Amino acid sequence: MRSGFASLLEQAGFDTTERGFWERIVMVQNCAVLPAERLDEGDVMATRGFNALVLDRHGVPTFFCKCRPPTKEWVRQTELCTRISMEPALRQMIPCAWGVRSSELLMSISTYVPGPLLESRVAWMRPDTLGATLREILQEMETISLHCAVIEPEVFNGRTHVDLAAEAEWAFDAIPSSLLPPHLASVARDTLARAGVVRRAIQHGDLWPRNILRHDGHWWLLDFEMFGQIQVPLYDAFHLVRYCWTLRQGRLQRAIHRERSPAMLPNRLPSWIGSLRSSHTTQPYQHTLAWARARHGLTIEQAVGTLAFYLIDVTARMYRRQVPMPYVEPYLRDLAVLAECLLAGETFADTFRDTASAA
Numbered sequence: 001m002r003s004g005f006a007s008l009l010e011q012a013g014f015d016t017t018e019r020g021f022w023e024r025i026v027m028v029q030n031c032a033v034l035p036a037e038r039l040d041e042g043d044v045m046a047t048r049g050f051n052a053l054v055l056d057r058h059g060v061p062t063f064f065c066k067c068r069p070p071t072k073e074w075v076r077q078t079e080l081c082t083r084i085s086m087e088p089a090l091r092q093m094i095p096c097a098w099g100v101r102s103s104e105l106l107m108s109i110s111t112y113v114p115g116p117l118l119e120s121r122v123a124w125m126r127p128d129t130l131g132a133t134l135r136e137i138l139q140e141m142e143t144i145s146l147h148c149a150v151i152e153p154e155v156f157n158g159r160t161h162v163d164l165a166a167e168a169e170w171a172f173d174a175i176p177s178s179l180l181p182p183h184l185a186s187v188a189r190d191t192l193a194r195a196g197v198v199r200r201a202i203q204h205g206d207l208w209p210r211n212i213l214r215h216d217g218h219w220w221l222l223d224f225e226m227f228g229q230i231q232v233p234l235y236d237a238f239h240l241v242r243y244c245w246t247l248r249q250g251r252l253q254r255a256i257h258r259e260r261s262p263a264m265l266p267n268r269l270p271s272w273i274g275s276l277r278s279s280h281t282t283q284p285y286q287h288t289l290a291w292a293r294a295r296h297g298l299t300i301e302q303a304v305g306t307l308a309f310y311l312i313d314v315t316a317r318m319y320r321r322q323v324p325m326p327y328v329e330p331y332l333r334d335l336a337v338l339a340e341c342l343l344a345g346e347t348f349a350d351t352f353r354d355t356a357s358a359a
Contacts (some may be wrong), residue, residue: 004102004104004105005052005067005105005107007102008067008100008101008102008105008107009054009065011100012098012100012107012109014054020057024054024055024056024057024059025052025053025054025055026052026053026055026061027050027051027052028051028052028053029050029051030050030051031048031049031050048068048069049066049067049068049069049105050067051064051065051066051067052064052065052067053065053112054112061112061114062111062112063109063110063111063112064095064109064110064111064112065107065108065109066107066108066109066110066225067105067106067107068105068106068107068108069104069105069106070101070102070103070104070105070106073229074106075101075106077108077224077225077226077227077228077229078097078099078106078108079099080148080152080155080224080227080228081094081097081108081224081227082097082098082099083151083152084144084147084148084151084152084224084227085097085098085110087147087151089143089147090143090144090147092216092218092220093140093143093144093218093219093220093221094144094220094221094222094224095110095111095112095113095220095222096110096111097109097110097111097224110222113213113215113220113222114213114215115213115214115215115216115220116213116214117209117210117212117213118133118137118209118210118212118213118214118219119208119209119210119212119247121214122209122244122247122248123247123248123250127283127284128284130244130284131284131287131288133219134237134240134241134244134284134288135288135291136219137207137212137219137221137240138236138237138240138288138292140219140221141203141204141207141221141236142201142295144204144221145201145202145203148202148227148228149202152228155202155228155231156200156231159200160199160200161197161198161199161200162197162198162199162200162231162232163196163197164192164193164195164196164197164198164232164305164306164308164309165189165192165193165195167232167309168189168192168308168309168312168313170316171312171313171315171316171317172185172188172189172312172316174316174319174320175312175315175316175319175332179319179332180315180332180335180336181336184335184336184339184340185339187339187342187343188308188311188312188335188338188339191304191305191308191339191342192305192308192309194301194305195301195302195304195305195306195308195309196302196305198232198233198296198298198302198305198306199233199296199297200231200232200233201231201232201233201296202227202228202231203227203228203230203231203232203233203235203236204221204224204226204227204236205225205226205227205228205229205230205235205236206223206225206226206239207221207236207239207240208239208240208243209240209243209244209247211223230313232306232309232310232313233292233296233298233306234289234292234293234296234298234303234306234307234310235306235309235310235313237288237289237292238289238306238307238310238311239310239314241285241288241289242272242334244285245272245275245285246272246330249270271333271334271337272330272334273334273337273338273341274337276289276348276351277341277346277348277350277351286350286351286352289303289351289352290351290352290353293352300347300348300349300352300353303348303352304342304347304348304352307338307348308335308338311331311334311335311338312335314331315328315331315332315335318331
């Protein structure tokens with residue numbers, strides 16, 4: 001495998017024969033063995049690969065390399081990210097990227113951007129600062145998506161709108177009834193059907209605080225591996241808000257239990273959906289979601305439909321990729337709580353209607 005990796009690095013312009021070169025290659029993640037024996041599209045096999053950092057002679061990171069099997073989706077994704085990273089208007093939002101490939105590997109290379117991750121700041125931000133930060137990041141993502149729609153109009157496949165119920169059908173099929181009881185699945189399906197059709201909006205797909213950092217006075221967005229695969233509005237907003245809420249809950253849990261990650265304590269945390277029903281004025285989450293709903297021109301019923309879509313979609317994707325259940329269970333619980341709230345007559349109007357922030 002090292003010879004194949006070396007060949008890709010040489011294609012990218014690195015001198016692998018330079019003295020000490022391999023001492024400056026740092027493996028930061030190894031997802032699974034490569035080369036893959038098979039390359040099934042849409043299968044867990046597509047997540048195989050590894051990530052590496054290239055350091056300069058002084059030990060400073062300069063490039064980030066992501067190696068994956070050359071599936072059609074990964075080829076398309078790498079080419080798309082290369083094009084959008086070259087846009088002058090986006091050069092302080094996303095790192096410059098390009099790709100090289102062999103018969104067994106396709107490596108995406110991006111310029112390393114230093115700076116603290118949003119993850120390290122969220123738990124300690126004032127609520128108003130966090131709210132302003134979330135809106136700034138989501139606006140950047142909107143700008144990236146708008147440029148993508150111009151650069152690569154084929155990303156929409158000629159469709160300007162998306163039927164939420166039809167788009168989510170695969171996800172309901174992917175989750176067994178032992179995890180999502182039929183009566184709760186039925187409520188989620190009905191919610192999607194009532195929301196109907198919404199205008200497509202290109203989403204990052206994995207916009208969470210570990211994929212966002214601060215550098216040179218700007219928020220930089222990283223890891224566009226899923227970019228454009230999801231086109232349901234508010235998906236990024238839900239994902240970002242939910243993770244920020246979890247991190248802030250985790251600060252309290254760490255103080256008590258001295259655990260590093262809130263994901264390690266899925267049954268000790270309250271439900272995120274339950275928190276969205278709270279009328280506590282210092283919470284930035286409702287304000288952010290109301291603001292995002294208004295920007296996308298969605299009705300409250302449509303916003304609730306996109307919330308149901310987000311939860312069923314992210315749960316199914318994690319389950320299909322064989323993510324350990326302790327990480328899947330909080331999403332299943334949120335989906336169940338959402339369905340139970342809707343059964344009880346909750347409309348979530350207060351969650352998505354905030355006149356002060358939606359202007």
